[in-house]
Amino acid sequence: MIGAILGDIIGSTYEWNNVKHENFDLFPIGSRFTDDTVLSVAVADKILNSQNAKINDRSAYAMWFKQYYKRYPHAGFGQMFSSWANSKTIQIQRSFGNGAAMRISVIGFAFSSIKEIKREVNASCFYTHHNLEAIRGAQAIAISIFLAKKQLGKEEIKKFIQKVFKYHLPPLDDIRNGYVFDSRTSYSVPPAIEAFLESDSYETAIRKAISIGGDSDTIACMTGGIAQAYYQHIPKEIYHKGNYLLDIDLRKIVKHFNEKYHVEY
Numbered sequence: 207m208i209g210a211i212l213g214d215i216i217g218s219t220y221e222w223n224n225v226k227h228e229n230f231d232l233f234p235i236g237s238r239f240t241d242d243t244v245l246s247v248a249v250a251d252k253i254l255n256s257q258n259a260k261i262n263d264r265s266a267y268a269m270w271f272k273q274y275y276k277r278y279p280h281a282g283f284g285q286m287f288s289s290w291a292n293s294k295t296i297q298i299q300r301s302f303g304n305g306a307a308m309r310i311s312v313i314g315f316a317f318s319s320i321k322e323i324k325r326e327v328n329a330s331c332f333y334t335h336h337n338l339e340a341i342r343g344a345q346a347i348a349i350s351i352f353l354a355k356k357q358l359g360k361e362e363i364k365k366f367i368q369k370v371f372k373y374h375l376p377p378l379d380d381i382r383n384g385y386v387f388d389s390r391t392s393y394s395v396p397p398a399i400e401a402f403l404e405s406d407s408y409e410t411a412i413r414k415a416i417s418i419g420g421d422s423d424t425i426a427c428m429t430g431g432i433a434q435a436y437y438q439h440i441p442k443e444i445y446h447k448g449n450y451l452l453d454i455d456l457r458k459i460v461k462h463f464n465e466k467y468h469v470e471y
């Protein structure tokens with residue numbers, strides 16, 4: 207998950223100031239963690255700490271999301287999610303946005319079968335993204351992480367994702383020029399996976415993800431989770447600079463999660 211969080215932080219200033227190349231400053235002034243990080247940590251916290259909550263997983267996710275929203279209301283949440291999180295009851299919302307896919311890297315790291323991953327992703331989507339497109343995008347990212355963690359080759363991961371999710375994965379060079387901001391799941395998940403497929407390290411994966419433009423923090427967050435799982439090595443300097451921008455509470459959950467699930471980075 208730290209790979210996803212670092213992608214979010216690195217992309218945070220480029221979301222509103224797209225760069226269409228790979229040669230940019232990784233941590234310019236103003237870099238910060240955003241909603242992608244907050245909700246990724248919420249998912250990790252739910253997985254680590256909901257055993258005694260005596261509620262089903264769907265409701266647990268909804269509760270954890272609302273709690274984290276209240277703690278970090280200015281992290282950059284979208285309007286639709288904010289109004290859901292602010293409402294006094296837990297309602298079903300049918301968003302097709304990439305908010306479900308941006309937060310689920312931890313599920314790919316924590317669970318050990320595709321069946322369990324799908325079940326957990328579906329529970330995480332039930333209240334906020336009750337929508338097939340959003341659920342499938344979240345599954346695609348979590349399963350890519352799971353396959354990368356198992357050290358499958360890139361060709362195998364690509365074939366699996368194309369076959370199961372019917373995603374076209376065109377080369378980034380073919381889409382970059384016309385790519386604009388759109389947080390729709392089916393528009394941002396495939397390029398995030400493709401950025402990983404074209405990379406040769408964690409850092410090049412992040413640089414490629416941001417070079418597409420569009421919803422940069424979220425695309426880099428999704429790419430970053432897969433790249434962490436695959437390369438199992440994040441350059442120390444990137445790790446320290448990004449980790450420094452988290453607060454103590456977020457850092458504590460990340461540490462606990464990495465220790466419990468023996469996550470390499």
Ligand SMILES: [Mg+2]
Pocket residue numbers: 240241242282423424
């Ligand atoms: Mg964000």
